[in-house]
Amino acid sequence: MTRTLAALPGAARRLCLSRRNGEICTREAGHRGLHHRRGGHLLWSEAQADPPGCAGAGAPAEPAVTLPxxxxxxxxxxPVCWGFVPLDGGGRLLAHDTWRGDPTREEADRRREWFNAHGW
Structure with missing residues (x-):
């Protein structure tokens, strides 16, 4: 399965963001071999990776406070993956993939501004 890729703000490389038990792989996108975290202390294959779907789907939620x-x-x-997710008509989080990084630099900048203003 191909994982969504994300770039760190200001970084020139793109990362593989496969997850296992919530830990994110910190190797470069397209790497060969096992995924790893914490300098190789936690290793996993793609078959052992978490599914992309977030367990937070369906949870009750309210729209987040907005920036100007x-x-x-x-x-x-x-509250599970820390991604911003649309709500259904009943105030529940829609099904979504676990947040694996912002699709654009603009989204990353706005996300950072939101967390700086409103915290975790």
């Missing part, structure tokens, strides 16, 4: 520019646009903060 409207970010995060009515989405709620998932």
């Amino acid at each position: 520019d409207g970010f995060p646009g009515g989405r709620a903060l998932c």
